[in-house]
Amino acid sequence: MNIERFNFTVSGRDWELHRKGPVDAHRHAEKVKQAIKDSLPEIINHGDLITADPNTRKIIRIPIRSLELPDFRFGSGGEGIGTGEGEEGDVIGTRPGEGQGDGQAGDQPGVEYYEVDLTIEELKEMVFEDLGLPYIEPKKSHQEVSQDLNFDNLAHRPHFSNIDLMRTALENMKRNAQERGIPIMGDFSEEDIWVRTWKETNIEVSNAVVLVMADGSGSMDTDFKKYIVRSFTWWMVEALRFIYPHVEIVFIFHDTNAYEVDEHEFFSRGMSGGTMCSSANQMAIDIIHQRYSPDEYNVYPFHFSDGDNYDSDNEVCLRLVQELLSLNVNQYAYIQIGDDHWARLMALYQNKISHPRFHGLHINNKEDLYPALKEVLDAERE
């Protein structure tokens, strides 16, 4: 090529050695992860995460505002310039109104959203990491014994419903060979017939139920408090799933009355008005009697509150908690979120109940969560 004449060159060098993009992209990905962590209380507040089947790889789509460096800029008035057909007053396009966190990414230039897909497993990992919670080691605890049938034996008895055809035919041919010298099938006699039979084996089947009670008063309606309730329950359920193959969860929501609700409603419902903690405990007792007899279930009632309760109701609560404990529940925990020094219920519980399976727990910040969980679970292991 005549470079002097035309003044250009073409080459195909290998640029792989000069690359920075992948490294910097990785750094950006780390920052995205950090951004997700920073908004975990917000993120885990939508979607039914605790009751989601742990075996499905459910994916949660999280819209996070795209990471960008801020700068001084003008507020966008929504006006702009375009080119194409149209007269004054014509509508050139529409955009749905502001969605409520349903992952609707804006299509307006300038507003960029990242949608990050996380499996529940990954989200859980992040929550546990954020709260300094370890992964749970499997540990056997209470075991209920039930019986199961195992067809793993054969018997030489004429009971035709469980006949083992193959074995019977084989025996018949063997006998024919012995008696007549030809291994053919036919001329069955009773001694040829083999039937399958069973042995009764004991296998460990166990059930557990977690009764989550929470005060629905307005003062409990913050992201932080919900984050604590949800992650406490979540972690507890995870831990119990290691111990019991089958864990059921009952959500009880209360103000002055108690209501049994599903997970979604439990975390989304907000209510104002009075608080009577006894209502939830009473409902827990009723539910245990009706559906979850402690003879068949390991029962874990947990009550979350911000400590605000009618004074007159405290004595009733005390009586009901004592009744629950006498029903032989596994562990009862009363968890007060937030530091309300006027809360009398906790003091009353702690003065009057010395039962080893009762736990009065305070959670004021994220750091308190792990010791609280540990106390309940350590008691379980003893």
Added chain:
Amino acid sequence: MNKNESSEEYRSAENPSEYSQLEQGISHIWEIAREYGLDPFPTHFEMVPPDIMSEMGSYGIPGHFSHWTYGRAFHILKTQYDYGLIRIYEMVVNSNPAHAFLLDNNSLAINLKVAAHVNAHVDFFKNNFLFQETQRNMPTLSSLRAERIREYENKYGTAAIEQFLDACLTITEHINPGKFNRLSPSDQLSKWKNEFKTQKKPKRTEFDEIYELDPLFKKSTQETKPGKMPFPLHPDKDILGFIRDFAPDLEDWQRDVIDIVREESYYFYPQARTKIMNEGWASFWHAQIMQEMRHRGHITPAQAEEWWIVHQGVVQPMKDRLNPYFFGYVMFHYLSEYFNGQLTDEETDWLRVHDYPTYPRYHGDFKNSPGLQEIRRIMMTNDDASFIGDYFNAIPARRMQAYLYDTEEGGNETSYVITTTDWDQVRDYLVAERANNGRPYIVVQNADFEDRQELLLHHQFDGRELDAGYVKKTLPYLYYLWNRPVHLVTVSDDRIIQHTFDSHGRLSEDIIGKVE
């Protein structure tokens, strides 16, 4: 794009016959371009796979320093390419020799079209007045700077460098374009002292009348205590430069990092200011040159169809934003026809009615036409704002069917509604939007605010309000650089607002006056 396909293409690009075809084609393009008077720097083309192209596109200069924001841009481009949403055809660096990148999985016809486009870009870089001061050895400088930043990372830790770069990059646009060189800090101070001593009261000039239209002007003069020299003596728009010179607690390496960011900002500034013209110029010429390539039989009819389809995609109008390729392309087309007297009768009538000069119809070869001379002159002597302000009128407006729109909230959806198709309103909107490259004009007003070395910035209000959320997010970064409380005074809802980020890490917003 299928992966196997691209690697196959890559191999074939290494095949010498493919290369010689491309070189042959580019030499024809260079020849035609020279005949039309295009005058680029020597240009080096590099054939790269899409991944490298995405990377070059996100860093802007080969050898550029590392930062996560470029990683983010790269990730986005790469993902969009992988999903077939975007295809960067070309990337060209303003340097001498110029560096351009071609995609190795593009067909020959497309890469020739891109090479023609590149030729005109480099011509623009070389000849437009705004680029005369740019550092033409940028790729080399950039690599050296990246090397320095890497050394600082080794010495002070990547986290410290990242944090500092984050802060610098938030204010990277705040430079004073006309003024790159600054006196040393001590020279600046003695110059100010001298000026202040000899002329305590600034003389009232004919410009004061204009300055007084700024609602903040009166306030700022009242603040000055008699006998004490304002610091800085004159408001300084070069915030990056000012911080480098006068921030109380910066280390040497931090001043160096500010320098790096600042020099890049000066380097890229003219490109942002001529986006429409530059893309328009390149699109106009790639079309012109490729048509000539077809006439001379250097490309086949099938190849001609191929580049034309891509060209249509590049210069297509957009409903909700301005496509600079389209806008600039239509403008240069119109201007060449205007000066050659080749407009339609209807268009010429409009010009006559509105007292525009008209030109006699030109019948000769375009190469020697007055139109070509005129658009070249316009290319060399304008930026986007003056280009639009001086040359946009009803004719290109009608050709591109330009309109302004606004949003209307209704029910659960937002509608975009055309508010006007008047060409002069469109022009005024575009020109106003381009003031200070579309960025708020903010100056260092006082660096010894409250006699406590606090930094006071003033936003020179032009009717467009700042986004208060972004102000609140940006001030902490400025605090990090200045290491003292920072304040920004601006106007919102006819009130003068002072945003503050104080030494306790608190943001506050005070109303300090009303706009009269």
